[in-house]
Amino acid sequence: MEAGRVAGRIKLGSQGLEVSAQGLGCMSMSAFYGPPKPEQDMIALIHHAVHSGVTFLDTSDMYGPFTNEILLGKALKNGGVKERVELATKFGLRYANGKIENIRGDPAYVRASCEASLKRLHLDCIDLYYQHRVDTRIPIEVTIGELKKLVEEGKIKYIGLSEASASTIRRAHAVHPITAVQLEWSLWSRDVEQEIIPTCRELGIGIVAYSPLARGFFSSGVKSLENLSDDDIRKTLPRFQSENVEHNKIIFECVNEMATRKGCTPSQLALAWVHHQGNDVCPIPGTTRIENFNDNIGALSVKLTPEDMAELESFASEDVVKGDRWRNDIPTWKDSETPSLSSWKTV
Template sequence: METGRVVGRIKLGSQGLEVSAQGLGCMGMSPFPPFHEQPKPEQDMIALIHHAVHSGVTFLDTSDVYGHFTNEILLGKALKGGVREKVELATKFGISFGDGKREIRGDPAYVRAACEASLKRLQLDCIDLYYQHRVDTRLPIEVTIGELKKLVEEGKIKYIGLSEASASTIRRAHAVHPITAVQLEWSLWSRDVEQEIIPTCRELGIGIVAYSPLGRGFFSSGLKSVENLSNDDFRKSLPRFQPENLEHNKIIFERVNEMATRKGCTPSQLALAWVQHQGNDVCPIPGTTKIENFNQNIGALSVKLTPEEMAELESFASEDVVKGDRYMSDFATWKNSETPPLSSWKAA
């Protein structure tokens, strides 16, 4: 498939944000235990980011927690020399590793401090899209969004996003200040969001950003992608990657691979094309650290699927077919999180 084309544009949400039809997840570019610990050459990663922007992929996704702050520093360096004006930059707050313990925070003081720190690392005056990375289930979402609204009014962020929030949490947040995008895991084998969250976003005019659209690499090479993981790779602890589940899940990959062969594309391009075909309000953000993989990802934009082919793909990986949850049990609060009512906060 040809590469180097200009990637199309879509409107994300109803507040005016326009982004490339496919984004670039930057998490893997920095060492980030327990997800991955292998450092990548900084200049190679900057070259990849510049190649992406040149190709038309201008929607860049990072977080303060990626690389424990170092990923934002990397992006800050990559955006110098006139690159900043060409990109839509998204970063996140909410996962704290104070005292070596993981904690989800959304209290106003933390929100403001996290934003100020991200601006400094990114060497920016304003963040385009600022997500709450994970929802703090200890306090009402209205409290967190209230502080984010102030940051918008102060010109420090342009648009507000949520990640892994429940439908009711999204609705309550949107009532305080318009939510531009919800980031969620959506791929052929992660489709639970289609029941309530996607319809809620569409009802409210909220854009959808799909992370892990390749099933955390599973749709790149199936069992081989798992066998090649290092011992410290986070994915080795995920239920879907356990041997008892993989033996079943590999059949999904084999069927996708067979269809990709018929279509003249790779299985990863086919899986990514399925996400791209979900609508012009959806932007997948596959991550990579290699230019050749990036080129393959944007090649997915040229894969056209008929309604019949979409249905065939979905039959391979319906929700009841996939074995294993997408997170471990101790990460339960990271999925579609609810928050207490605002009345409980006022009474406290």
């Protein structure tokens, strides 16, 4: 296939951002899924992705912390890929020593974080800048107000939110158009379909699906949990605990059997399900291996009928999956409500 044409393109949101139909989550290259991977191997993977048409790269200042942005900065400096990439990064969440240390959305922190990310990434402007988690002490209007200034100053092009509730998204969008909301969406994480997805579509906001392969579970099922290092965060997540994983492996087995019938891999089938949610959805599966990347790209060629979609969804209905998707100490959209601007001003 012609380089740059494999993944195709979609419009993300209503403000003009265009990205590859599938992105590349870069977190696991540097953090959370075991030790950091060899730098040159990861740069080669990033270049391979871009030359394959996957130009939407996702990182965050908390991955490492900071080391993943540094890695992306090095990858963008060479290989002739910088002008072809849509780069998304995030601010607002500090994770260290196995736990979240703080979440900040105050204007000074927003600005300082942006400036620091620009330096690490060797960029003059960030394409898509997300608030990684919502600071529940600061009205969302205050945080978005500072991001709006950064847009006006040309330091970021588009604003995004990650793990934000429908009401938080609406309040943010009223201050400045939100281009994308990043959320966990896969066959076994579907709670966002009730309110958040409809809200995004009503407002013309693009949807970026992280962990579309259930943190690797839809790649090889229980085998994906073998040989995990002690510092792999999946060892601490409820769905991967022994009391739940034996039940949840049945979901993988059903997906795997259907994939065999469809002539694709289980990961391709699970990814194809996300792609078939609409042309406003961009999944960003992560990987550290070129062969897995190539497999993921194959999902774009998998065609699913309405009957196929219904069958897949029957495998992993909400009452079938056992265990929460995150630990209780890691906030999600359910924990994203902030004070009203009027009440905050009177404090």
